[in-house]
Amino acid sequence: MTSLHSTALPGLPFGVQARALRSSDASAVYEVVRAAEEHDLGEALIEVEDIIGDWQRPSFDLSVDSLGVFDRQGMVGFAEVSQGSRAEADVHPEHRGRGVGTVLVGWTEQRARESGARRIGQSVAARNEGAQSLLRKRGYELLWTSWVLTLGPEDELAGDAATPSGVTVRPYRPGEERAVHRVIEDAFDEWPNRDPTTFEDWASTVLGRPGFAPWHLLVAEADGDIMGACFLGVSGDNVWV
Structure with a gap:
């Protein structure tokens, strides 16, 4: 994919270019995240509405706070930085191991420095060992762990689920x-x-x-x-x- 605003960032594979994301890229970002979650988590949790909602935030500027990476077939990966210190980045599983993730992490760190942030971090799936290894080599440390807990339609609520009196x-x-x-x-x-x-x-x-x-x-x-x-x-x- 080519664009007047695209650039070949150092470290990207041959034929792969990068540019700021546009509102029309929401579906492409969704497909990358969906594929990554299915690969790393076993199921997709993302919805395109989540992406659109995030991009609507007044504090977020797609033109400077995002980066999309593309080849001739479409989006390979992307990265975003929110509030200067919160990064989100994913590489499509079919394109991992080519150095794209390293370039994206480097871009998020540079964007954080430009915004004056003192730290930068992002969530990584427990099964995405490649991303964990990359971040640790760059000096990242575990800050907290989160879980996805599920309750099926046939599951019973444990304990007393009654609403407290007066509430x-x-x-x-x-x-x-x-x-x-x-x-x-x-x-x-x-x-x-x-x-x-x-x-x-x-x-x-x-x-x-x-x-x-x-x-x-x-x-x-x-x-x-x-x-x-x-x-x-x-x-x-x-x-x-």
Whole structure:
């Protein structure tokens, strides 16, 4: 693939070029992530709506915060840097082992330096040993581990699932957005080295996610105060909490 704005970055294989992503690349990024997740996790978790929602954030600028890598057949891999310190990068499994991942990691580090960030990190699947090895060789250290926990339609809830007395769980109502955002931020502030999410960025990825409906955002209310919140990401027959 060629473009007036494409460039052959040092380290890329012959015939492979890079350029900033465009909004029209959302489906191509989805296909790369889907293939990577199926290879590394055994199933795809990503939805194209997730990508569109992320790209809508006011703090994110596709023209400088993203990089796509292409050959003549299409996208080979991509990278993004959010808030200066949060990287997302994937290489299609069919193109791994060619040095593309090394170039993408180098680009995310350079972008982080340009933004003034003091650190850079990204999530890596436990089975993606190649990516883990690459990052460790560059000095990265494990910060935290996360899991995907599932509950099937036939599974029973463990323990007492009754709503506490005086608490009502219901869909959010317009006008409660900032209160919901504050509850979520307060809850996740306990994570070490976590950068806060502005209301505008949060609203873009939740309220502005394509297909959003009020019942996707549940709140727990008591005595007129919002005590908790839960965002439901609907993906086909699955719901992500």
